[in-house]
Amino acid sequence: VPVNWPKTDGSYFVAGIIIKGEDMPGILKDISNSITTFENTNIKSVNFSTADSMFKGTITVYVRDLNHLNKLIERLKKNKGVYSVERFDADNQ
Amino acid sequence: VPVNWPKTDGSYFVAGIIIKGEDMPGILKDISNSITTFENTNIKSVNFSTADSMFKGTITVYVRDLNHLNKLIERLKKNKGVYSVERFDADNQ
Numbered sequence: 001v002p003v004n005w006p007k008t009d010g011s012y013f014v015a016g017i018i019i020k021g022e023d024m025p026g027i028l029k030d031i032s033n034s035i036t037t038f039e040n041t042n043i044k045s046v047n048f049s050t051a052d053s054m055f056k057g058t059i060t061v062y063v064r065d066l067n068h069l070n071k072l073i074e075r076l077k078k079n080k081g082v083y084s085v086e087r088f089d090a091d092n093q
Numbered sequence: 094v095p096v097n098w099p100k101t102d103g104s105y106f107v108a109g110i111i112i113k114g115e116d117m118p119g120i121l122k123d124i125s126n127s128i129t130t131f132e133n134t135n136i137k138s139v140n141f142s143t144a145d146s147m148f149k150g151t152i153t154v155y156v157r158d159l160n161h162l163n164k165l166i167e168r169l170k171k172n173k174g175v176y177s178v179e180r181f182d183a184d185n186q
Contacts, residue, residue: 026129028136032121043121046141 012062014044015069016088019057022081023050028057030079035061038075039068058088105155107137108162109181112150115174116143121150123172128154131168132161151181 019031028048035041044060063069069087076085112124121141128134137153156162162180169178 025133025135026126028125028139029122029129032125033119036119036122040118042118043141044143046121046139048136048139048141050137 012042012064014060015063017057017059017061017073017076017085018088019059019076019082019085021055021079021083023053023055024081027055027081031057031059031076031082034076034079035059035072038072041068041072105135105157107153108156110152110154110166110169110178111181112152112169112175112178114148114172114176116146116148117174120148120174124150124152124169124175127169127172128152128165131165134161134165
């Protein structure tokens with residue numbers, strides 16, 4: 001975890017999330033909507049793939065601090081069809 | 094273009110679309126919603142990235158035939174903030 005949370009100049013951190021679950025119609029819409037509407041979190045990138053009726057999304061988002069990221073992860077866990085939501089360190093991509 | 098459009102056994106083709114435009118909050122939600130609600134088109138994969146307030150999405154979808162794909166492309170061109178929508182041959186990925 002970067003030591004200097006949170007940045008004081010109002011800038012954001014890029015954080016990574018890996019989300020997995022059941023491939024249902026509209027699942028990507030639901031996930032991206034949940035992110036955008038959660039404290040106006042901005043999406044940097046999404047890599048979303050489906051196989052055998054499952055999906056995996058690797059998403060990078062802009063967050064103000066660790067609290068923002070953790071609350072976003074908790075929010076995403078509530079989405080229908082979502083099985084797991086984990087952080088990954090976007091820096092060493 | 095694969096010769097045997099459309100498949101008679103009701104199966105689908107994987108088709109590729111590259112979509113570019115202005116990075117606005119909710120743009121990924123709008124695009125994925127437009128796809129899913131257009132004749133229940135199913136999304137196979139999305140690679141979405143943003144830079145300098147622009148976005149680029151490489152999307153593969155399941156389509157019944159060329160007509161389904163072309164109408165979907167026309168539909169996506171109407172989305173706010175979308176500048177271009179083009180096919181790409183998903184087979185030689």
